[in-house]
Amino acid sequence: MQPAKPTRSLGGALASVRALRGVSDVSPEVALVLGSGLGTFADTLTDKLCIPYTQITDMPRAAVVGHAGNLVLGRCGQRRVVAMQGRVHLYEGHTPEEVVFGVRLMLQLGARTLIITNAAGGIRDDLAAGTLMTIEDQLNLSGHNCLLGPNDETLGPRFPDMSEIYDRGLRALTHELAARLGQPCKQGVYAGMLGPNYETPAEIRMLRTLGADAVGMSTVLETIAARHMGARCLGISCITNQAAGLSTRPLSHDEVQDTARAAEAHFKRLLNAVIEELPSA
Numbered sequence: 089m090q091p092a093k094p095t096r097s098l099g100g101a102l103a104s105v106r107a108l109r110g111v112s113d114v115s116p117e118v119a120l121v122l123g124s125g126l127g128t129f130a131d132t133l134t135d136k137l138c139i140p141y142t143q144i145t146d147m148p149r150a151a152v153v154g155h156a157g158n159l160v161l162g163r164c165g166q167r168r169v170v171a172m173q174g175r176v177h178l179y180e181g182h183t184p185e186e187v188v189f190g191v192r193l194m195l196q197l198g199a200r201t202l203i204i205t206n207a208a209g210g211i212r213d214d215l216a217a218g219t220l221m222t223i224e225d226q227l228n229l230s231g232h233n234c235l236l237g238p239n240d241e242t243l244g245p246r247f248p249d250m251s252e253i254y255d256r257g258l259r260a261l262t263h264e265l266a267a268r269l270g271q272p273c274k275q276g277v278y279a280g281m282l283g284p285n286y287e288t289p290a291e292i293r294m295l296r297t298l299g300a301d302a303v304g305m306s307t308v309l310e311t312i313a314a315r316h317m318g319a320r321c322l323g324i325s326c327i328t329n330q331a332a333g334l335s336t337r338p339l340s341h342d343e344v345q346d347t348a349r350a351a352e353a354h355f356k357r358l359l360n361a362v363i364e365e366l367p368s369a
């Protein structure tokens with residue numbers, strides 16, 4: 089039998105890890121994916137090293153407005169973190185392996201906890217624009233999977249368990265800290281769609297029936313890749329709009345970005361508190 093061809097994801101990510109270890113001795117504990125409007129969180133890190141994606145072997149470039157393209161290594165309080173300031177999406181034409189490349193890279197640098205953030209449309213009635221929501225569970229409706237093809241046993245098992253994809257303890261901690269900050273957040277199921285068009289009202293009715301509380305165009309593959317590698321995951325959505333058909337206004341990327349920006353200070357405070365209080369992985 090032919091040996092399985094190394095995937096771009098593993099070969100590329102390992103080469104990039106070796107290169108990054110050459111420029112930084114930081115071994116991060118926590119990996120962050122900063123979604124729309126939240127990228128400036130990385131600017132608040134101390135002892136920062138900012139590496140443009142263009143300087144990382146095989147790292148796909150972030151092209152969407154509102155997504156800078158930097159990997160930032162630094163500290164948040166006592167915690168060593170690595171953050172992706174901007175991500176790539178399937179709808180840009182990237183492959184599933186490219187979409188999860190950054191997450192695999194950060195975990196291969198040593199992080200054991202992934203905190204993933206995004207902007208999402210609110211489907212459940214209490215998820216108004218500006219609300220933060222911890223992701224309780226997800227529906228991968230993107231039609232893609234980053235684990236297709238030969239399995240790399242050094243990354244994780246062929247059939248990884250996804251029964252608690254988002255860590256219960258990290259969700260509880262986030263809710264406790266949000267309440268302490270006087271900014272309680274909600275909890276719900278995130279549906280990951282392919283995009284790039286926003287959903288139709290009929291699709292939103294379908295998603296509600298399927299059990300989705302919020303909808304977006306990212307996150308689901310990144311979390312699958314992270315759980316495959318055994319990382320502990322926390323997902324937080326910033327609800328930037330009511331999903332299609334739930335308000336009379338058409339949806340726009342400008343509205344999504346404006347709401348994400350308005351919630352930014354609040355989101356950063358919560359993220360900061362969570363990272364500082366994280367129990368060791």
Ligand code: HPA
Pocket residue numbers: 207208209210286287303304305328329330331332339344
């Ligand atoms: N749908 C899909 N993705 C999104 C939305 C939405 O309503 N809002 C922000 N990202």
